[in-house]
Amino acid sequence: MKVGIIGANGYSGAELIRILMQHPEAELSFLGSHSTSGTLITEQYPHLQGITENRLEEMNIDDILESAELFFFATPSGVAKDLVHRFVEEEIPCIDLSGDHRLKDSRLYDKWYKYSPASASVLQKSTYGLPELFRKEIKHASLIANPGCYPTATLIGLAPLLKAKLIHVNSIIIDGKSGVTGAGRKVSMGTHYCEVNENVRAYKLGNHQHIPEMEQVIQTYTNSDTTITFTPHLVPMSRGILCTIYGDLTQSLTTKDALDLYHEFYRQEYFVRIRQENQWPSTKEVYGSNYCDLGITVDERTNRIIIVSVIDNVMKGASGQAIQNMNIMNGWNEQAGLKITPVYP
Amino acid sequence: MKVGIIGANGYSGAELIRILMQHPEAELSFLGSHSTSGTLITEQYPHLQGITENRLEEMNIDDILESAELFFFATPSGVAKDLVHRFVEEEIPCIDLSGDHRLKDSRLYDKWYKYSPASASVLQKSTYGLPELFRKEIKHASLIANPGCYPTATLIGLAPLLKAKLIHVNSIIIDGKSGVTGAGRKVSMGTHYCEVNENVRAYKLGNHQHIPEMEQVIQTYTNSDTTITFTPHLVPMSRGILCTIYGDLTQSLTTKDALDLYHEFYRQEYFVRIRQENQWPSTKEVYGSNYCDLGITVDERTNRIIIVSVIDNVMKGASGQAIQNMNIMNGWNEQAGLKITPVYP
């Protein structure tokens, strides 16, 4: 099956290429990029020399439509919303890695994304592509809103508790730590090596655009308005997200009870791995892979649960999950192309 | 005034030397080390070549007592508790950078430190050396329990709220991120470069020994039992701690109100710097210095306050604060030797 990438010169685009090179069913037929069109992908990414020598092409939509049977949008925030509707009209499946189609309530875009959203009808058509929670819906979807990196780690971390009503949802606090790939390849003072190295910083306190995305999914469990606190941090590494999730329990629970609940919930999930009691995953343990690893601890002194959830933000937090969605949409083996052992160390 | 360092070959010891080299009143007269006695300090730390060429000496207490008029203990946990009492008997002032004399309730040592504590009488004599909160007591102290790195950042971050009773103390959650110097210079798998680099991990969930230390100080404000949640994380950098502190407010408050409160509370504190609204400090901004920098945000959606507090763990979190305590104990200018501009970048 021919697949295309719009926005191929960013880090998520490069990661899609890495996975697709080994994919048994999909074949890369189009690489689109506005800023670097006309150049070879190897000029942007010399590591691809000898692997794929495609040229990046300008994105004139009418020319593009026929170049592939499924498209990934690996574009910055605010780009896909103006392009995707044409693909929807033509009934060409799309997987949007940006946030442009994640929020159902279009009024939220103004507040959190600071731009006017895609049309309400297209937003309604989109399916939130977190396979571990919404696999059924994804099977029949034609427009996937691929989840954000922080929400992926957080929601996989919270779902068993939410479903079992074991957590006071308004007590939820998520403290996120991300590598710098999360900021994309665009140059800026905030991604300058010397500003990031040997440094940790918090950013966007109380107003990160992933907050409404997380709340939207949490509300599917609670059927009521929920507000959570989320604080992202930038740590000096390239890949990886670790979310430490805190919540007050609605009843007494031991760590063992909690682990049993998680094991049961994720019994059949290949990409979710749960650590034993008193062990917690680190980001390097999922580096380059599509896993989401969890560590669970109940702090009995405070009757609070603490979940440590790690992903590779470029994989399970972006391109790996996008491929996983593609696999499901096409009825292929969900793990196709994704059985990648983490690179350690 | 002659000062000595017990445990001079660790990172805190080396940092004490760095500060003392520029100190106008104190003169380094003794460097003690058990594991490296007999070697030159420059064999352990070539960066000191031409700066100080002292030899590390064995620590036969009777020989030591006269070698200095004040001693710093920069020893690992569990060493000072067996030595300090002799100095106390001889009325020689000591500043213990380890945790051995921080907890007043000696029963806590068994649980949190896994060793039997110093004698109750010596514990009672010790003064918790956080100058911004306990300056008066420090002035007359002869045995200082120098605070832990996480508690320093946390307690400076919380004190204004605690004093003003604006925070539900049992709602407090502290998410700490530390550089690797916090683990000391001892070799271990956990500090191997390849295990730390490009990696973030949580550790000691719910049972870090700094928890009772923080609770002990918080209880001086509440006069009642308090339990908090604290989760430390190791991030790939050498120096620096960032604590993100979350708490439910007891009343509505704007960020501006909160900032006013903090500015008032720390009006006369040279080493506490408060960022403007919507700005938060990063660890690199205090690198190599004795500052504690704070950023404050009220999340009005959840009526929660978030405090970002950063220190250099080797300085304000250890050796810098120890010198600050020495300055206060001796009636010297509190900033003597400590007006060090952060090294940036």
Added chain:
Amino acid sequence: MKVGIIGANGYSGAELIRILMQHPEAELSFLGSHSTSGTLITEQYPHLQGITENRLEEMNIDDILESAELFFFATPSGVAKDLVHRFVEEEIPCIDLSGDHRLKDSRLYDKWYKYSPASASVLQKSTYGLPELFRKEIKHASLIANPGCYPTATLIGLAPLLKAKLIHVNSIIIDGKSGVTGAGRKVSMGTHYCEVNENVRAYKLGNHQHIPEMEQVIQTYTNSDTTITFTPHLVPMSRGILCTIYGDLTQSLTTKDALDLYHEFYRQEYFVRIRQENQWPSTKEVYGSNYCDLGITVDERTNRIIIVSVIDNVMKGASGQAIQNMNIMNGWNEQAGLKITPVYP
């Protein structure tokens, strides 16, 4: 085909496992480790959870011999030399990733490795496993001395010039820069995060054990004694080696001429990639892959050639090359299991 790993708990062992998990022909049947025998491999390497749950076994040779049809020795220097001869006697193919079987002149071991070597007869049986230069010999070998990381990068960088007699061999200077995995997983002060981070150091000037290994291969081209200068450096990263190789040309040459020579020499080599004029590879561009990337520049002012050669030291510099050798020995597709796109960034 069943394969075993002796020394499976080091970084090279873990990397062999990563590759073997995707290998179409080989199946992992034995994991040996002296220091961690009895534990699960996932206790040493949690990133392998759900991928392989094998137990590490003690290495009683008689029990081992039948557990696999080919063995990798991923042991520290000085271990394989005392074990391999038993496998040789039983005609079981071995690939030794350590330096124990690389030098033909057994007298060199005393000087460079500081230990007594394997028996001369076993040394004579061993084949130097650098496929790009010695593929024919490897095809019929039963004991492979897998090359060192620095020699791999260096010799691939030098071979075209050596063969064409374009370089004064005694003028060769190699300045190597390595990530910390090169030092193995053993804990030591030299691999402590805080000693490596934000730091570059040179080590073993003039006496690194890879010097005689490089000279031995260079002499196969010159048929005379040759001495080279090699200086290794440790840089703050986990994976990757970059060798900058300098040599005086025996005749005038343009960069273009030199590039033509290299393209011709490596025309059929999948794992060698040559950059265009004025472009040089960086280590990240081969991260996690089996490529050796080269950049070539003639400095016409000095009539000197400069070759920049990069590999992932854990892959092409160790485990990847070992698998490549296994593939050749067994007549399999040389790239089997090794068509791994570099992880970037």
Added chain:
Amino acid sequence: MKVGIIGANGYSGAELIRILMQHPEAELSFLGSHSTSGTLITEQYPHLQGITENRLEEMNIDDILESAELFFFATPSGVAKDLVHRFVEEEIPCIDLSGDHRLKDSRLYDKWYKYSPASASVLQKSTYGLPELFRKEIKHASLIANPGCYPTATLIGLAPLLKAKLIHVNSIIIDGKSGVTGAGRKVSMGTHYCEVNENVRAYKLGNHQHIPEMEQVIQTYTNSDTTITFTPHLVPMSRGILCTIYGDLTQSLTTKDALDLYHEFYRQEYFVRIRQENQWPSTKEVYGSNYCDLGITVDERTNRIIIVSVIDNVMKGASGQAIQNMNIMNGWNEQAGLKITPVYP
């Protein structure tokens, strides 16, 4: 004495501020910046909060001239050359940290800097500010060309051999490794965290602009044309340069002989520290300080000498050396403000 900084918002500017805050004689009276004029220095560098709150000012030369008695130019390449002549006319001492006034032969600027140089008369007036080699000239200078970072490390490393005629000058090869501050604070793909982290790269092979600067000084010893080879590399750290210098000896020499020569040559130099035989300095050992540390080894097998020279590129390679020059020009203690112990780790 009032001093001003032109180009205060770069890393060298910030470092000058750090040093000047502790300087006993100089007082910072002017901070100039074109791109950020009108802002507070603390908006660019929050780490300076509470230390200096000056505002960055536009650089209208006529207004500036009276704002200080000595000026540092910490501007990017190509800026100072168009401004400095006005200061020269007014006899106001200047120290130019950029390369604009380093080369005496103005024809070299076209080739190596790709711009037209300052006027020949101003170039002739400038003094190369490497105190360990040209202290006498600096004393009477009014325009200092502050040396480049690589040349500083290299020339201090080579001078004793050059003076003693012990090295074949045309055999000199310098392999440099630099932290990322060397590239300045300007954002670019080359300084993006994810492009630098876990990566080493060579750049500008054979055409780095520091080559003619080094050759110019070497030729003061040889009185004949000399060509050297210099290859810079970017390593993943913020500060520090390590130059590994190779050269053929003109006569047999032991390492001990060489060390004696260096000790004698630098007997009275506070900022040059020489390691013992078989020890070599690492960049972290001079971090934040003005030292240049040297390790010397004679490779007797090849009759080649290898010098390892490290500096903090922002200090001895830029701002620290600029202050050292200011001290000498004014007859102050040369170490004033510069007795800074390296920050380790």
